Amino acid sequence: MLFSNARKGKDYINKNVFNLSDFRYLPRWIILFIDICIIALSIVVSHLLILGLDVRHYHVYPLVLVFLSIIGINVFFMYLFRTYLGVIRHSTFIDLFKIIFANFGTAITLGVLNYAYYFLFGKKIILIPFIGFYFAFSCLFLFVFRLLVKTFFNAIKENKRSAVRKKIYILGDDDTSVAIAQAILSNPNLPFDILGFISYHNKKVSIKLLGKNIVTKSDFIHHLKDEDHDISGVLIIKETLQKEELDFWVNIFLENNLKIYKAPSMQKLRSNEMINHIKTIQIEDLLNRRPIKLDNLEIKKRHFQKTILVTGGAGSIGKEIVRQVALLEPLQIVILDQSETPLYDTELEMRETYPHINFKFVLADISNLSRLEPIFARYNFSMVYHAAAYKHVPLVEENPHEGVLVNVLGTKNLALLSSKYGVNRFVMVSTDKAVNPTNVMGASKRVAELFVQSLQNLEGNSTKFITTRFGNVLGSNGSVIPHFRKQIAKGGPVTITHPDIVRYFMTIAEACELVLNAGTMGKGGEIYVFDMGEPVKILDLAKRMIKLSGFEPDIDIKIIYTGLRPGEKLYEELLSDDAKTLPTSHEKIMISKDPSMAFEEIDELTELVIDYSKKEEKQEIVRILKSIVKEFKSNNSIYESLDK
Numbered sequence: 001m002l003f004s005n006a007r008k009g010k011d012y013i014n015k016n017v018f019n020l021s022d023f024r025y026l027p028r029w030i031i032l033f034i035d036i037c038i039i040a041l042s043i044v045v046s047h048l049l050i051l052g053l054d055v056r057h058y059h060v061y062p063l064v065l066v067f068l069s070i071i072g073i074n075v076f077f078m079y080l081f082r083t084y085l086g087v088i089r090h091s092t093f094i095d096l097f098k099i100i101f102a103n104f105g106t107a108i109t110l111g112v113l114n115y116a117y118y119f120l121f122g123k124k125i126i127l128i129p130f131i132g133f134y135f136a137f138s139c140l141f142l143f144v145f146r147l148l149v150k151t152f153f154n155a156i157k158e159n160k161r162s163a164v165r166k167k168i169y170i171l172g173d174d175d176t177s178v179a180i181a182q183a184i185l186s187n188p189n190l191p192f193d194i195l196g197f198i199s200y201h202n203k204k205v206s207i208k209l210l211g212k213n214i215v216t217k218s219d220f221i222h223h224l225k226d227e228d229h230d231i232s233g234v235l236i237i238k239e240t241l242q243k244e245e246l247d248f249w250v251n252i253f254l255e256n257n258l259k260i261y262k263a264p265s266m267q268k269l270r271s272n273e274m275i276n277h278i279k280t281i282q283i284e285d286l287l288n289r290r291p292i293k294l295d296n297l298e299i300k301k302r303h304f305q306k307t308i309l310v311t312g313g314a315g316s317i318g319k320e321i322v323r324q325v326a327l328l329e330p331l332q333i334v335i336l337d338q339s340e341t342p343l344y345d346t347e348l349e350m351r352e353t354y355p356h357i358n359f360k361f362v363l364a365d366i367s368n369l370s371r372l373e374p375i376f377a378r379y380n381f382s383m384v385y386h387a388a389a390y391k392h393v394p395l396v397e398e399n400p401h402e403g404v405l406v407n408v409l410g411t412k413n414l415a416l417l418s419s420k421y422g423v424n425r426f427v428m429v430s431t432d433k434a435v436n437p438t439n440v441m442g443a444s445k446r447v448a449e450l451f452v453q454s455l456q457n458l459e460g461n462s463t464k465f466i467t468t469r470f471g472n473v474l475g476s477n478g479s480v481i482p483h484f485r486k487q488i489a490k491g492g493p494v495t496i497t498h499p500d501i502v503r504y505f506m507t508i509a510e511a512c513e514l515v516l517n518a519g520t521m522g523k524g525g526e527i528y529v530f531d532m533g534e535p536v537k538i539l540d541l542a543k544r545m546i547k548l549s550g551f552e553p554d555i556d557i558k559i560i561y562t563g564l565r566p567g568e569k570l571y572e573e574l575l576s577d578d579a580k581t582l583p584t585s586h587e588k589i590m591i592s593k594d595p596s597m598a599f600e601e602i603d604e605l606t607e608l609v610i611d612y613s614k615k616e617e618k619q620e621i622v623r624i625l626k627s628i629v630k631e632f633k634s635n636n637s638i639y640e641s642l643d644k
Contacts, residue, residue, distance in 0.1 A: 032075075032084040038141045039074050043067050046133035053129075060117075060125050070126075070134065073109050077102040083142075091146040099142045107135040165193040168233045168261065171249060173197040173214050176237055180263050181210055184235075190278070192261075195231065224256040233259030236281065250281070254547040281548065299520045302383070302425075303328035309381045310335050311366055311414060312388030314342035316473060317429055320512040321385050322350060332358040334379055337388065338365045366410030369417075376417045383519060384418050386411060387429040389445065396441035397566040397637060400621045401613040407444035408451070409610050415452050419463045427519040428452050430469040430527070432504060438635035439566070443625040449527060450628065451606055454599040456525035464524035469592065471504030471532050473511050484542055488549050492557035494542050497564050501539075504532035514589070521584065525596075529581070531588040566637045602628070 047067075050057065057063060078084060081102040086095045110131050118124045170177050177197060184190050196213040198220050199205070205214050215223070223229055234253055238246065253260050260281040308325050312318040313335030322335055335350070337343040340363060347361045360379075364371045366388050389407050390396050396403035411428065418426040430449055433442030452465045472479060480503070487494045506514075518528040543553045551557045564570070581590040609624040622639045626632045634640045 028084050031088065032078065034145070035078060035084055035142060036071060036075060038145055039071060039138045040067075042134055042138035042141050043070060045137050046130055049133055050127065050130055055127065055129070057127060057130070058124050060123050066125060070106070070110065074103065074106040074138070077105040077109075080105070088146050088149045091150050095146060096143055100139055103135050103138050103142075106138075107131050165191050166232045166259070167193045167195050167230050168235050168259075169195050169198050169215070169220070169231060171198050171234055171236045172240060173199050173209060174240070176240060178209055180235070180237065181212070184278075185210060192235070192278075198234070221252060224252070224258075231258060233261055235261040235263055235278070237263045238281070250544075254544070257550070259550070260548070299516055300328045302520045303330050305329065305331045306382035307332045307334065307379050309375075309379070309384045311337070311384070311386050311410075312429075313337050314339055314346045315387060316479075316508055317511060317515075318385070318387035319346055319349075320508045321387060321515060322346070323353075324509075324512050324516055325385075326350070326354040326357045330357070332360060332379070334360045334362060334375070334381070336362040336364055336366070336375070338363065366414055367405045369413045372413055372417055376421045376423075381418070381421070381423045382425070384414060384423050384426045385429070385515060385519070386414050386426065387515075389429070391431065391441060393433070393439045393441050394565045396444070397439055400440040400444075400618050400625075401616045403440050403444045404447075404609055404613040404621055404625075407441070408447050408606055409613070411448040412451055412606055412610075415455055415465065418465075419455055419458070419461045423463050425464045425466060425519050425522070426452070427515055427522075428465070428467045429515060430467050432469060432471045432532075434469065437629060437632045439637065440622060440625065440639075443622075443629045443632045446629045446632070447602075447606060447609070447625060449594075450597050450602050453525055453527070453596045454602045458599050464522055466518050466522035466524065467527040468515050468518045468530075469527055470506055470511055470514060470530045473506060473508050480538065480541070481545070484545050488546060488551070488557055493560045494546065494557055495560055495562050496538055496542055497562055498570060499539050499561060500537075501564075501570050502535040502537050504535050506530065506532060517586075517589065521589075527592045527594055528584075529590050529592045531590070564636045597628075 047057075047063075081098045083095070083098045083102050086092075086098075110126055111128070114124050114126050114128070114131075170181055181194055181197070184192055184194060194210075194212055196215055197209055199214050199216050202216045202218045204216055204219075207214065224231070234249075236246075236249065241249070250260060261278055262281045264278060303325055308330050310318050310322050310325070310333065313322050314337035318335070318337070322333060325333055335343070335346060337346070343361055343363055347359070350357070350359055362375060364375070366372060388410060390403050396407075415426055415428075417423075428448065430445050431442065433439065434446035434449055435442075437443040437446055449467050449469075452467055455461055455463070456465050484494055514528070514530050518526075522528070539559070542559055546553045546557045546559075549557075553559055580593040582593060584591060605624065605628050609621055609628070612620040612624065619639070619642070622634070623642055626642055633643050
């Protein structure tokens, strides 16, 4: 009843109020005529007040003639101060002052004429109290008239604007929800009309917040069943919700085709650009977890006034590492990548965002040792973050030689140079696809892991070699979410390789935070793995993304299955079968105790696979990879015959 009465009232106003806000401005003579009528009314009211006080007017001249003279004098001053030229609906204090000056001039003139006549003829024409009453009433009535017109047109405009605004509820009735509602209501540029607040509880309350109703969870859900409800969306404060609560509410909103808006932080709410900070919720918001925080002071100490190298610095992970390192006040950041255009774009972004940081941008291929060594010789690197890699499974499966040259030879070059030039810490970014690999890409990364680990205990080495291993990164270049987003924008279809395929996900910022933390806490030789939470079914991910975009899966946007790609598996793993984990100082970060290899053995095998890669002998390359990584079993690939 509460919802329907409010809706009927608004519908009545929208249908029956003529669109006066579209009127052109009235001619100035009409405004002047209305003002004359108002001052005539002021004379009548002043006259009646004088009579009520049992005071008698002077009768030197007929009262009608006196009153007409007052009007004439007032019209003269109105013309002098141009009180009738302003657009009434846009009246300001300047217009009020013009009215006061015009009427004050009239009162002064009447007073001067009155006393001049008295000195000349010994009689007064007008009562001085009458002049005072007239001045007060004429100013008041003229001002109130303009105020009423202004208010009326503002109400019409607000009603018209309300008709096109998105009618939303705010999820929650706590202090944060009220503060966000106040910020929205005080900003006329925001395209939202707040209908009320949704309580997390089912206990009904009769109070209102900011004049808006509070509805219970059950009442709101019940109201959504009405086909004619006028709710277009809900604003949520993601930080106040547990993941289970967020999933519960998002499912309800999506099932009822409501837009879901995400409230910004209170700091952004106070900014003039708040309209740019209230956005529809994205799939990344639903998959995101609480950020991991460790000893930030220790991390800063490790990077403060140090020279840092980031390979693959123009990629998704590498660029985010650069952003986070830039906040730690390093002496210099050297960003190395072989992709020219992304590196140039990265340079433009970093120099604009962090103008106080000393950047050096190097275009180089990590498989080219002669190109890398002068760089290590020139800069005294304290930390090397190795994020450069070929990562796309189907492409590397087709080109195993290229995968080995970058992922194995490139890593080998960087690791050996780090040890040779006394780099304090070498942090390698690896992948969950290196665990029980079913493709060349994962196997090449596992070989790189083995080589990096083998250097730790090599005689004369002082560098701490650390590996981080995690799953898919939300929004990274070539990842599934941007791919789905493009397909949905084109109207579909959304392509999935298999209905049962699942993946672990984490955000780019989260992944890079892990890399920095690992680089700080590592003692050398560790492979750090991250508690990725529960794996996500890609089919469910696609359906949610389609619904968040305002479409129905398999109705508006088709979902089709293309079959597993070469080397792809249904389930990713973070730990190998015979690996054990050790806890660290943080419950979400563990050390994987994978089997390792002696330096002499892995060095000889990597040299062999690199030689075959230079000759582009694909079968031999994969055969050697399988001899190094015993658990490498090809899946849906031309190399499956090598496993027999």
